[in-house]
Amino acid sequence: MNVRLKRAKELAGYAVQLTKDEGLGTMLARGAGFVKRRCFGKKARYLPTKKVLEAQRAELAGQTADSCGLPTISILTPLYNTPEPYLREFLNSFVDQTAPNGQLCLADASDAEHDAVKRIVEEYQAKNQRIVYKKIENKGIAANTNAAASLATGDYLALADHDDILAPHAMYTMGKAILQLRERGEPDGFLYSDEALFSKSIQRPIVAHFKPDYAPDYLLCCNYICHLAVFQKALWDAVGGERPECDGSQDHDLFLRLIEQVGGAAHVPQVLYYWRVHAGSTSGGTEAKPYVAAAAKKALADHLARTGRTGTVEDGLFPSTYRVKWDIEGDPKVSILIPNKDHTDDLEKCLQSIWKKTTWDNYEIIVIENNSTDPATFAYYEKAKQRYDGLKVVTYPEKGFNFSGINNFGRKAAAGDYLLLLNNDVEVRNGDWLTELLRQCAHKGGAAICGAMLYYPDETLQHAGVITGLGGYAGHSHKYKQKGGSGYLFRIATVQDFSAVTGACLLVKASVYDEVGGLDEQFAVAFNDVDFCLRVRDAGCRIAWTPYAELTHYESKSRGGDEKDPAKAARFAAEQQRLYAIHGKENILDDPYYNPNLTRDREDFSESDDLRGLKAGKVTVRFRGGEA
Structure with a gap:
C-alpha cells in the first residue's frame, strides 16, 4: 500500500x-x-479578523500605557543601515498595535551614508512618543541590543529585528497572557509566541512556525523559540543582558540563561511576529551567517557548565541544529525485555542484531515466553541460551496476549537500573543505539523515558515520537515520511520532548517504572505505552526521543492486523475509551508538545484546516517547567 x-x-x-x-x-x-x-x-490566514482587531482597539480606546492595565513591554531593536521600505513597515507595525502598552527602543548603529534611518525614525517619533531612539557606535548585535535595552522603561522586554514586522495584536496578546499567568500564580518571567515567514506582505505569509510548549531537550538542539520572546526586565538585568561573545546566536544564549532563572517558559500559540525572508537574513538559514554555529555551540557548552552537567556539544544532522552528547553517569545496567510467541525467525534476527552490534556492554536480555504453540520454539530457546551468553527465558503464566501483563511479569526477573521494552520484530541498525538512549536519561536532570527512531523495512518512518490527539487518540510523528529528512522545524532530526513514545522500543528508569506501577494491564494491546508515558509525564518526569538510536520495525508481524477481527476491534475500541476515561478527552486532544494550529487529522505536521483560534485572536498561554 x-x-x-x-x-x-x-x-x-x-x-x-x-x-x-x-x-x-x-x-x-x-x-x-x-x-x-x-x-x-491563504490570505492573512494567521491574522485575527478585522472585527477582532477593532474590538481590541475599542477595548483600550483612550487608554495609555500607564492606564490600560496591561504590563508595558519595551521592544529592543538595533538598527543598522535599514532599507527605508523595511524600516517604515516595521515602524508602522509598532504604531498600529491594538494596545498602547508597547515601547519601541531603537539603537541606531547605521553608518554616515545611511543618515536617512535617523530622519525616518524622527518622523515617526513626532507622531508617537512611545518610540525612543539613540545613535550608537556599531559594536555588534549583542552590544547594540544592550544599548537599546538602556532606553527601556517597561517591566518587560522583547526582541525584534529591524527588517521584520510585529503582528498588530502582539502587545495586546502578550500583555493579556502575562496577566493570565499572574492570575494562575504561574511564573511570568519568560514567554514566547509562534511566528510566520513572509517575503513581501504579511497578508501573504509563506509558512508559520507553530511551536510546541516549552521543550527543554528541543531547545538544546536548536533555537526553536526565536520570535516573539518576552521576558522580565529584572531578569535581563540579573543575567547581564546579551553576551557579545555569542554574537550570531546571542538570542539562543540569552534564552538559555533566562530559563535558568525562571525554571521554564510560557508559550502563547498565536502568530505574533512576521520574519522577513531575504538575502542575508537568518530566517532563510544559517548559511547566510556561518559564524552562527560556533556561537551556538559556545552558548550551549556554557549552559551545561552553569547547570553542572557534562557532555560535549557537536553539530547536528542539519545546519543550525546541534547535539549534546551527554556523559553517562556510572555504568547503568539495562534489562532488555522481549515478549515472544513463536515467530522465532523474527526473534533470532532481533537477538542477533543486539549481540552483534550493540556497543554498550552492560545489559541483559530477558525473553518472555507467551503461550507459544510450536514445539520448535522451545527448542530454539535452549539453543539460543547456549549461543547468547546470559540470555534468560521466563514463561508468562497467564493465557492470551496482554502486552502490559507480559512486560510487568518480565520486570520481576530484571536486575537492571533501566528497563528496555523491545518488540521481537525489531532489528538494531546502529551499534550505539542503546548508548544513545541512555545518554538522554542517565545524567543529571535526564529524562525518565527515551524512545528511538524506528523505520519500516521500506525506509519510511514508523516512529519518531507519539503525539496524543492525532486521529482523536494518538499517532506517530511524521509517520511514513522518507528517511533522511529533517521534518517539521527539524523535529525528526533533533532530540525531542514528547508526551509519549512507542513501547516497541522504550527505555525507562526501573525506579520510575515501579513508582507508577508499571504498565496498566487493562490496556492489554493498545495504548498501554501511551497511558504509561502520560502517567510518567504527569508525575513530573520528561519523555525524550532521539534520532540517534535507529532500529527497523517489522510492525505487527507478531500479532497481525486486529481490525478484521470483530472481537479484537471491539477490544481496541474499549481501550480507546479507557484512554479518554483515565486521562480526559480534552487532555488527550491537547498535547503540549504539539501546536493546536497543526492538524490532528494527519501525522505529517501540516497546518490545521481549522485556524479559528488564530482568527479569533484567542489569548491562551501555558507555562511548562523543566531544566533545559
Whole structure:
C-alpha cells in the first residue's frame, strides 16, 4: 500500500470516528475547512479578523500605557543601515498595535551614508512618543541590543529585528497572557509566541512556525523559540543582558540563561511576529551567517557548565541544529525485555542484531515466553541460551496476549537500573543505539523515558515520537515520511520532548517504572505505552526521543492486523475509551508538545484546516517547567 493510500484510509477512518463522537455537523465543518484551505487562498490566514482587531482597539480606546492595565513591554531593536521600505513597515507595525502598552527602543548603529534611518525614525517619533531612539557606535548585535535595552522603561522586554514586522495584536496578546499567568500564580518571567515567514506582505505569509510548549531537550538542539520572546526586565538585568561573545546566536544564549532563572517558559500559540525572508537574513538559514554555529555551540557548552552537567556539544544532522552528547553517569545496567510467541525467525534476527552490534556492554536480555504453540520454539530457546551468553527465558503464566501483563511479569526477573521494552520484530541498525538512549536519561536532570527512531523495512518512518490527539487518540510523528529528512522545524532530526513514545522500543528508569506501577494491564494491546508515558509525564518526569538510536520495525508481524477481527476491534475500541476515561478527552486532544494550529487529522505536521483560534485572536498561554 503506498503512502497516499495509507493516509487516505486513515483520514476516512478518522472522519467516520469523528462523526460517531461529535456528529455529522462537526465532521462536515472540518471537511469544509479542509477543502477551503487546500483549494482557496491563504490570505492573512494567521491574522485575527478585522472585527477582532477593532474590538481590541475599542477595548483600550483612550487608554495609555500607564492606564490600560496591561504590563508595558519595551521592544529592543538595533538598527543598522535599514532599507527605508523595511524600516517604515516595521515602524508602522509598532504604531498600529491594538494596545498602547508597547515601547519601541531603537539603537541606531547605521553608518554616515545611511543618515536617512535617523530622519525616518524622527518622523515617526513626532507622531508617537512611545518610540525612543539613540545613535550608537556599531559594536555588534549583542552590544547594540544592550544599548537599546538602556532606553527601556517597561517591566518587560522583547526582541525584534529591524527588517521584520510585529503582528498588530502582539502587545495586546502578550500583555493579556502575562496577566493570565499572574492570575494562575504561574511564573511570568519568560514567554514566547509562534511566528510566520513572509517575503513581501504579511497578508501573504509563506509558512508559520507553530511551536510546541516549552521543550527543554528541543531547545538544546536548536533555537526553536526565536520570535516573539518576552521576558522580565529584572531578569535581563540579573543575567547581564546579551553576551557579545555569542554574537550570531546571542538570542539562543540569552534564552538559555533566562530559563535558568525562571525554571521554564510560557508559550502563547498565536502568530505574533512576521520574519522577513531575504538575502542575508537568518530566517532563510544559517548559511547566510556561518559564524552562527560556533556561537551556538559556545552558548550551549556554557549552559551545561552553569547547570553542572557534562557532555560535549557537536553539530547536528542539519545546519543550525546541534547535539549534546551527554556523559553517562556510572555504568547503568539495562534489562532488555522481549515478549515472544513463536515467530522465532523474527526473534533470532532481533537477538542477533543486539549481540552483534550493540556497543554498550552492560545489559541483559530477558525473553518472555507467551503461550507459544510450536514445539520448535522451545527448542530454539535452549539453543539460543547456549549461543547468547546470559540470555534468560521466563514463561508468562497467564493465557492470551496482554502486552502490559507480559512486560510487568518480565520486570520481576530484571536486575537492571533501566528497563528496555523491545518488540521481537525489531532489528538494531546502529551499534550505539542503546548508548544513545541512555545518554538522554542517565545524567543529571535526564529524562525518565527515551524512545528511538524506528523505520519500516521500506525506509519510511514508523516512529519518531507519539503525539496524543492525532486521529482523536494518538499517532506517530511524521509517520511514513522518507528517511533522511529533517521534518517539521527539524523535529525528526533533533532530540525531542514528547508526551509519549512507542513501547516497541522504550527505555525507562526501573525506579520510575515501579513508582507508577508499571504498565496498566487493562490496556492489554493498545495504548498501554501511551497511558504509561502520560502517567510518567504527569508525575513530573520528561519523555525524550532521539534520532540517534535507529532500529527497523517489522510492525505487527507478531500479532497481525486486529481490525478484521470483530472481537479484537471491539477490544481496541474499549481501550480507546479507557484512554479518554483515565486521562480526559480534552487532555488527550491537547498535547503540549504539539501546536493546536497543526492538524490532528494527519501525522505529517501540516497546518490545521481549522485556524479559528488564530482568527479569533484567542489569548491562551501555558507555562511548562523543566531544566533545559
